[in-house]
Amino acid sequence: MKKKPGLFSLILLLIMAAIVPVNHAFGKEEGEITVTSKVVNVREGAGLSFPIVKKLAKGESYPIIKEEGDWFEIRIDSNETGWVANWLVERKSGTAFAKKGSGQGTITGSSVRVRTGPGTTFQTVGSLTRGTAVDIIEKNQNWIKIKTADFDGWVSSDYLKIEAASGSTVKNDDNNKQESAKESVKTGVTLVDRLNVRSEASKSGSTLGKLNKNTSVTVHRIKNDWAEIDFQGGQGWVAVSYLQMSEDKAKTAMAPAADTARVTASRLHVRKDASLSAKIIGSVNKDETYSILKTKGKMTQIQLSNGQKGWVVSWYLEKEHVEEPKKKKLHIEGNKITIIHDGTILRSSPNGNAGIVRQANAGETFPVIGMEGDWYSIKVKGGKTAYVAGWIVTLEGNSEQIQRPGVETYIKGKTIVIDPGHGGRDSGTIGVGGTLEKNLTIRTAELLRDKLQAAGAKVILTRSGNTYVPLSSRVGTSHIHDADAFISLHYDSTMDQITSGITTYYYHDYQQGLASALAHSFGSTMQVNNRGSRYGNYHVIRENKRVATLIELGYLSNPVEELTITSNEYQEGITSAIYNGLARYFK
Structure with a gap:
């Protein structure tokens, strides 16, 4: 009788399955989810089109196997898995969503305000002098949350130099050699119109968008005649030959060597590190003068006469030369x-x-x-x-806008659903310069989320990353969380390339107040034409039983406006305007 070759293989697989731990079969676990909705469907795949395999009840918890877009694959039991939408559950381990930073930075401005949130709308909790070393907690496109010995808060990224990790390298694709990736921030100005910004340092890289002539850009590094620049909330590459480079920002931002301080204590210990418990490496005497290197919390690093560096307590130093941090009126x-x-x-x-x-x-x-x-x-x-x-x-101008203190009190505790329009296979409109609406809406949504969370609001995004979410699911998110406000973010387009401006829509009468408050805020603060609030028949507001609005934040079909609305300044301004409009509405 002839042996069946498949029988032995089957027996071998069964033996291996018994030996190999279950965890390996399902992959590494990545925390746990807890069901926050009354009933949650578990599906066979990461999408609403997949069949339902199980229903979960509110409060139940399950381990996460992996994350894909807006979906979690969870382990239901020892030999069964399924997928749940992330907007219906809460992840116990928040590491995947946190925008955590790491390392340290140095303040480069002469007197930099630290605020309670990422925006000039937030109140000031203190200020830091040039050269102060800080720990980085988290960051977004325009703001960085820092921590010092005295307080923590947010500072503008324009006034903070992030220390590059020592010895970091990147791989050169052309010759497989390692080259330094140490950041050397410079500025450049484009020399030609419609300059391609590419995803890689090569002509074969996909085009992310275009820049017009005389556009100022931030350059992080040069690689094989290509410059890596900031572009639409991320990075892109342009040919160096089409840039006029300026001086290195990092050099000009360093603290002046002339800053000195006089010792006021009769005898002051010098320590190895910025801590009162650090090892004592020497001492200095009253009325001796030393150069200040940097400040960290309540400690100051000084240059000793023997060339050695050390840390002393700041309150026993009297600064003799400090670059003028005041004259606030010079900025206005x-x-x-x-x-x-x-x-x-x-x-x-x-x-x-x-x-x-x-x-x-x-x-x-x-x-x-x-x-x-x-x-x-x-x-x-x-x-x-x-x-x-x-x-x-x-x-007018680039100076910060003064806000009435306490605006955040009107937002604290509110549940706000932000809906970044389009995503995944739905790109939305495409700008004249190649800007994808789906990328711009998620960029705006994340900046707005950071401001609202800093004010104490509970914020839910209908999508995270480049994923497709059906309109019904977006509205469902608003209903499930009993949103106090639902804001759908979009960018407009028309055949007429001259049309410009911001339009705020509502459908139901009970939504008109929110749309009106936001439109008023845009008209008060934004330089782009404000088209006001009006009726609009859009699914996400028509089918929404909560207070909701849909905002078209500018025209990507207008080449001039496209350059404006993709800038950091506009994104900061528009999210601050929405924040203030919400405060006005809730007030």
Whole structure:
């Protein structure tokens, strides 16, 4: 009788299955999920089109095997797995969603404000001087959360140099040699129109978009005649031959060598590290002067006479030369403020009880001559000086906008669902320069989420990353979480390349108040044309039983506006405007 060759193989597989731990069959576990909805369907695959294999009840927990887009594969029992949507569950281990940073950074500005959240809307908790070393907690496109010995908070990424990891290298694809990847940040200006930005340092790299002539870019490194630049919230590559490079930012941002301090204690210990428990390596005496290298918390690093470096307690030092961190008015002189509301009172001094100089109406502009606290000093007709509260006007230029303290109190505790339009196979509109709407909406959504979370709101995104989510599921997310506000983010397009502006839509009467508050905020703060709030028949607001709005945040079909709305400045401004509009609505 002839032997069946498959029988032996089958027996061998069964033996191996008994020996190999179950964990190996399912892959490495990555934390646990807890069901937050009343009933959650478990499906055969990562998508709503797959059959339902099981239903889970609220409060049940299951181990995660892997994550794919907006779906978790979970282990149901010892030999069964399935997929659940991440917007219906909560991950116990938040590591996959956290934007955690690592390492240290150094403050490069002379007097950098630390805020309670990622935006100028948030209150100031302190300030840091140039050269202060900080620990990095997390970061987004424009802001970095830092920690010092005294406090933690957010600072603008423009004023923080992130220390590169020592010895880090990248692989050169052309010759397989290792080259240094140490970051040397420079700026450049494009020399040609419609310059291709590519995904790789090669002409064969896919085109991410285009830049117009005279566009300023941040350059991180040069590789094989290609420059890596910041582009649309990520990085891209352009040919170096089409850039005019400027000086290295890192060099100009270093603390001046002339900063010195005099010892005020009779005898002061010098320690090896920035800690009072660190090893003592020497001492300095009263009235001796030393160069300041950097500051970390309550400790300052100084240069000793023998060339050695050490740390001393900061309060026993008296700085003898410090670069001027003040003169705040230097940042606003020459700018203009615009009155937001009719009947705004201009006062004789920076105080709400001061005498009235005159009243101004919405749209009037005045030159700014200075700032005292949260009040602008301005010139009115006849050359007279008057004062106006900074939070009831808009300021032209790049200076930060003053906000009335306590705005975040209106947002704290609210549940807000942010819906980044399109995703996955649905790219949305494509800009003249190649910008994909789906990429821009997720970029805007993440910046807005960070601001709202910092104010204490519970924020849910209908999608994370480049994934497709059906419209019904987006609305379902709003209902499941009983959203206090649902905001769908989009960018517009039309055949007419001149059309521009922001449009805010509502469908039901109960949604009109939110749309109106947001439109008012855009009109008060954004330089892009504000088209106001209006009725719109869109699924995510029509079928939504919660207060919801859909916003078209600008026209990608307009080549000039495309360059504006993809800039860091616009993304920061538009998310701050939405944040302030929500505060106005909840107030």
